[in-house]
Amino acid sequence: MELREKRDESVRRILEAAMSVFAEEGYSGARVDEIAKRAGLNKAMIYYRIGDKLVLYTEVIHSLFGDIGSAIKGNIPADATPEEKLKIYIRGLALTIADHPYLPGIMMRELASGGGNISELVAEDFASILSIPANILTEGVNKGAFIKTNPVILHMMVVGFMMFFRTTEPVRKRYFERLPEDVRILNEKSISEGVNEVERLVLRAIKA
Amino acid sequence: MELREKRDESVRRILEAAMSVFAEEGYSGARVDEIAKRAGLNKAMIYYRIGDKLVLYTEVIHSLFGDIGSAIKGNIPADATPEEKLKIYIRGLALTIADHPYLPGIMMRELASGGGNISELVAEDFASILSIPANILTEGVNKGAFIKTNPVILHMMVVGFMMFFRTTEPVRKRYFERLPEDVRILNEKSISEGVNEVERLVLRAIKA
DNA sequence: AAATAGATTAACTAAAAAGTTAAATAATCT
DNA sequence: AGATTATTTAACTTTTTAGTTAATCTATTT
Structure with missing residues (x-):
């Protein structure tokens, strides 16, 4: 070689x-x-x-973390409606997490320890990711499609769900039998079905 | 002594x-x-x-983790409306997290490592906590107040937000200047204001 | 107050893990 | 092909950290 x-x-x-x-x-x-x-x-x-x-x-x-921000941004066509954009953004996050199986574990640990190893560069990536829902929400409000909502809360709810869904998987599997009916059903479903539901809930929540 | x-x-x-x-x-x-x-x-x-x-x-x-589940459950009066119950549940989670400053860090790390140290007992606590939103949602659907929703998704969105909000605090503080306007505003606000917004969004999302 | 039992510590050992070095192997150049 | 340079390794040293022990100090009992 x-x-x-x-x-x-x-x-x-x-x-x-x-x-x-x-x-x-x-x-x-x-x-x-x-x-x-x-x-x-x-x-x-x-x-x-x-x-x-x-x-x-x-x-x-x-x-x-380096290339994640740009990856999500790239997928959103400028002429889409705010609703479509928001869907693409949620889907983009889900795809990214699916593409990077180590992301949730590393990110959650990083945050747990105060993000001491998060560099300037990565912080910029985070800020750039946050600007995506911020812009979509602003556009939606201006066009009368959405109510006024804090984009960080929305973002954290969506990302929070995805990270938790992935990282609780082993625990959910291990204690399968004692879970409530609803959880057991979700357990058998894939994350993409969960994402569909999140999308639906988020849109209902913010639609004007 | x-x-x-x-x-x-x-x-x-x-x-x-x-x-x-x-x-x-x-x-x-x-x-x-x-x-x-x-x-x-x-x-x-x-x-x-x-x-x-x-x-x-x-x-x-x-x-x-031992006493968390019961603490939340205890606060919900049986005769409240589903909406009120859901609010109390969300508030209960927020209070618990506020009361236990070490909870988010330890929990996120536990999950990141596959929950290998989560005992039978703690798993039971988790299942018990999950049953709270599950029951509230079912009651709400039966009374025609809510649409049918998966309680785990809802729970993970709510808890996910809270954990992320708390654990991203140092990072948000550190890189304050480069954050989008919206984030900066939220940064100055307390978690309880964030929780208010979450409550509002969740109720809008699931109201029939 | 002397004896006893329990709390606490300083100093130690053993094990594990990070980090280094000098020698061996493999590709590249003349 | 032989000299040279880069890659790779086995075996080593150093540092860190978990865990132990035997002695000391302090409260309790008789």
Whole structure:
């Protein structure tokens, strides 16, 4: 194999392994040896190519949040109605979370620890994501389609649901039998059906 | 001081210190020495009175989730309308979270790691909490007040908002200037104003 | 007040995990 | 093909942290 290919391949594998381990165990819980093992490489490679554990973690966080904001924004056509835009935004969030299985775990842990590792850059991504529902709601209010609503609350309700739905899955599965009827039914459904319902509820909530 | 008092006081201080450290750092990130330091006691006291790190953690988790379910349930008068009941339920959740500042951090981390430390007992508490909105919604549908809605989705949207609102606070504060106008306004407001809005949105969403 | 039992600690050990180094292997260049 | 440069590893050191122990201090009992 070519040298550059080898190097890039190694870096890719380290970052991927690191992401999975950090998502499962958190920063302190993650073992550098375990990351190396999953990457199929010697531990020294991590220090040689990336740096120490903290640098590696920062790298992983950055690569995870870096491209999310733009991805969601891109999907919304300018000429759509506010309702359509809001639907696309909700769907975009759901798709992003589906595409990045490690996102909820890492994000929830990051927030739990006060977001100390969230860089300037990532903060900008967050602000950029928040501006999407903010703009849609403003447009909707101006066109008389929506009532005045705080976009952050809406955003947090939607994202909150998605994160909780995903991360409670193991617990819901484990204690299946004792769950109320409604929960059991939802348990069998996919997240996309849940998202449909969220979409419906949100639109009912804010329609003028 | 009396011997029994001394013992109880030590245990109390250990548990309190442990909760704060576990909330801030997570299980693996928490240092037993740090817990002892915050408790103002020697580390050996922890092993003498409680047990090893995992026993201590389990104890903390249990004491945290143990009495929450019943606390919320207790507040809802049987003769209230479904709308009133739903409001009380949302308020009850908000109050609980306000009363237990370490709850969001610990819960989010627990979920992020697959809830491996959530005991049978705590799972029962969760199921019991979920049954509250489930019953209210059913009653509301039967009385023609609400449309048919999945209670888990509703619950997760509400709880999701509250947890995110609390845990994103440091990040929101830190990057204050770059936030969109709406977010900045909300930032200055208290959580209770956020809860009001959530209440309003939820009721609009499900009203028949 | 002397003896006893329980609370508390300082100092220790053992284990685990992060991080380093020098040597080996593989690709690239002349 | 041989010299050179980059990748990769096995084996090591250092640091951190959980957990223990034996001694000390303090309240209680006789």
